[in-house]
Amino acid sequence: MTNYITTKWDIVIAGGGPAGFFAAIRCAELNPKLRVLIIEKSSQTLGKVLISGGGRCNVTHACFDPAQLVTYYPRGGTELRGAFTRFQPADMVKWFEAHSVKLKTESDGRMFPVTDESATIANCLRETAKNAGVKVHTGTTLLKVEKSPKGGFRLEVRQARVEPSVALSLSKGRNDSEVLPLQTKKLLIATGSDSKTRELVKALGHSIEEPVPSLFTFNVKDKRIDGLAGVAVEHVRVKMDTITQQGPLLITHWGLSGPAVLKLSAWGARILFDKKYRSSLTVNWLGDYKLDSVLEILQRNKDWHENAHKKIATQPAFSQIPVRLWKQLTQFIGDKNWGDISKAELRKLAQELTAGEFMILGKGIFKEEFVTCGGVKLSEVDFKTMQSHVVDDLFFAGEVLDIDGLTGGFNFQSSWTTGWLAGNALGN
Ligand SMILES: Cc1cc2nc3c(=O)[nH]c(=O)nc-3n(C[C@H](O)[C@H](O)[C@H](O)COP(=O)(O)OP(=O)(O)OC[C@H]3O[C@@H](n4cnc5c(N)ncnc54)[C@H](O)[C@@H]3O)c2cc1C
Secondary structure (H helix, E strand, O other), rough: OOOOOOOOOOOEOOOOOHHHHHHHHHHHHHHHOOOEEEEOOOOOOOOOHHHHHHHOOOOEOOOOHHHHHHHHEEHHHHEEEEEEEOOOOHHHHHHHHOOOOOOEEEEOEEEEEOOOOOHHHHHHHHHHHOOOEEEEOOOEEEEEEEOOOOOOOOOEEEEEEEHHHHHHOOOOOOOOEEEEEEEEEEOOOOOOOOOOHHHHHHHHOOOOOEEEOOOOOOEOOOOOOOOOOOOEEEEEEEEEEOOOEEEEEEOOOOOOOOOHHHHHHHHHHHHHHHHOOOEEEEEEOOOOOHHHHHHHHHHHHHHHHHHHOEOOOOOOOOOOHHHHHHHHHHHHHHHEEEEOOOHHHHHHHHHHHHHHEEOOEOOOOOOOOEEEEEOOOOHHHOOOEEEEOOOEEEEEHHHHEEOOOOOOOHHHHHHHHHHHHHHHHOOO
């Protein structure tokens, strides 16, 4: 059996995800003399890229102003402000174009490869890395990191006992692996949300913000939304604790979802974690409408003579609220006509429409994009080079850092940007 990786390297990159690959490509292209190795614990690289965006890979977002772009990051926005002036979505679009991958923009700003296949992105990165001379070892897990007395790092990795390209077929039924030492002058950690690597980083002296989920749906059981799965409202305002978000809202079998809820879950990720995912939620079904103006509109509805004998339940006062939802929100009034509604009931209805109280009972799964917040504390990293302030010659990129974005391509963009900055510094 050939021992593939016990040689000395200039740069080892732990993690063959988008951040690791982009960093490897950038530094190898800048300085072709460097011996660059990516170690990837699973049997294939870029696994998340392949499953991302429902198999289409939402590569980035068509937002080209760094100041605006950072508003999509509940954590990391401040640090990324400068980073995005160096490498931002427009640079990523150009980079892919220069590598024969054309991107398209959907109406909501999300950008995908025109092929609508995430394999286009993964293949482009793999091919470019290969052409730049980057070596990649799959089935290879970073186990231990030690600073060498003479500089650089001594690593311990566990490697599948067979050549990675045939590892899968040969290791069926076997679980052979061996632990190997490895030396490198510089180390980039790009292992995503892997909890074991975070422990290694902690052992090196870094602080870790505890990981908690971000981007999830809310479990809500309430008769006002019962049986309405699939009903959507175009523009609502939702508030939890001190956080308010707005956008479309979708009622699901388990509760509430849609962009407004996902954004709230991301900005309120730590608060909701501390509250064990039980919290009150205020919903303004009418988005920007205030109670007084809603009351006025309801009163006009009541006073309009043609409405006097029409049922409240089947005659919504606001076209933006679907009839089925309106029916359930007005259920407390009973079977009354508009002409018979009392002043107190009108006020209660206005209250219900602009500040309906619901109870979040737990967190659901947002299958499109699963993201955790938490990771390496950002104040311990130089965002010009992605180099550690704590350990010499150590670098970070991607989701291993305490950065997370909203859904829409922002999470990949922070990986591209931090990967590019790290690769730039390593290559120079
Ligand atoms: C289902 C899903 C869909 C998504 N869709 C989108 C989308 O469309 N757009 C978007 O912007 N974001 C999306 N995301 C988020 C996005 O995938 C991540 O933000 C991004 O992959 C982070 O990149 P990364 O390189 O930092 O980490 P990762 O992609 O997680 O890569 C890290 C790599 O390191 C490897 N690794 C871990 N520990 C070790 C170790 N000890 N030794 C060696 N290797 C190790 C892992 O196996 C992994 O391959 C999605 C996420 C999921 C789960």
